[in-house]
Amino acid sequence: MVALKLEDVGAHYGRVQVFEAISTDWLKGGTLTALIGPNAAGKSTLFKRIAGLLKGAGVVTVEDVREGFRPICYMPQDTGANAVLTVYESILLAAKQGSGWRVADGDLSEIDRLLSALHISDLAFRDLGALSGGQRQLVAIAQALVRKPEVLLMDEPTSALDLFRQIEVLEFMKRLAMAEGMAVLIALHDLNHALRYCSQTLVISGGKLLASGATLDVIxxxxxxxxxxxxxxxxxxxxxxxxxxxxxxx
Known part of the structure; x- marks a missing residue:
């Protein structure tokens, strides 16, 4: 099963140090881990650093990655929208990134499965630019999952969703992480969601990791x-x- 570990990880924008010396124990697959903290604490920056989108000090280690799976996938908070692509095309494009452009029947079956699992099959041939913020967020989840990551970083994936969809997505992700052995880190503002769905929690504030461990011990x-x-x-x-x-x- 996959496992993720951070050792003295830091990141900065120009001369501004966002955080430094963040270290964790092994974050193992099969569970959800919440990343919490106040606004501007550096949660998005930490995700970008883990995903390799930002350079910085320290080491990010991912172990036990299975063949055919991608180590890390980052789902940003602001996914944007491209009116030129349909939902189906955008998910297919995400699936083929870095793996060649030949489309197999299995690729299409996987997209159909994800659309159905997220209950957005009716959006398949809608233009991305015509979707609501919540609908785009659900499409972004499908775009991330179709890449088959071992570690999935989700930056506030429920912020634009209504209460029903929030619960539906978090329950789906918890089941999926357990079934696939995926390590899922989710930045959340709703601490009750963290208590209910996440077995581990990391707290970042003031450029430091202030606490980590079992969610009930941290919150x-x-x-x-x-x-x-x-x-x-x-x-x-x-x-x-x-x-x-x-x-x-x-």
Whole structure:
């Protein structure tokens, strides 16, 4: 099963150091890991550094990558839209990047499967530019998954989705990670989503990794006060699920 590890990883834009010396234990496949922190904490930059889109200090190691699978795929928060391509064409283009342009029956079957799994088959021949923000986000997920990554970095993949679609996507990704042994890192602002769906959580703030580990051990009243500046509790609901309840600003 794939595993990802960061050792003293840093990144900067020009002379501005965004973060430095971020190290993690092995993040193993089969589960979702949440990346949380306040706005402008460097979550997107960390994903770009892991994906190799930015240079910086330190080492990113991916082990046990299977033949035919791509080590890392990054799904950015702002996916943009190209009105020239249909949804189907955009996913096919993503599938063929770096692997030649010959299209096999298996490529088309995989696209059909993803469209069906994400419940967007009806969008297949719509122009990307005609889609809503939420629809484009679902297409971006299909574009990422069709590349068959071992490590998938998802930058706020539910930010434009309604509540039903948020739950649907997170449940789908949790099942997929378990079934495929994929390591999925998801930047989230909704901490209750992290508590419900992510077994591990990383907290980044002020250019540093402040905490990492089991989600229930990381999302605590002390962390919420220090990082998010709110007075909050973590309590179980009537069904036994942990929830963050915010009482006010700290």
């Amino acid at each position: 605590t009243p002390a962390m919420l006060r220090d990082v998010y500046r709110v007075d909050a509790r973590v309590e179980n609901c009537t069904q036994g699920r942990p929830l963050v309840i915010v009482d006010g600003t700290a």
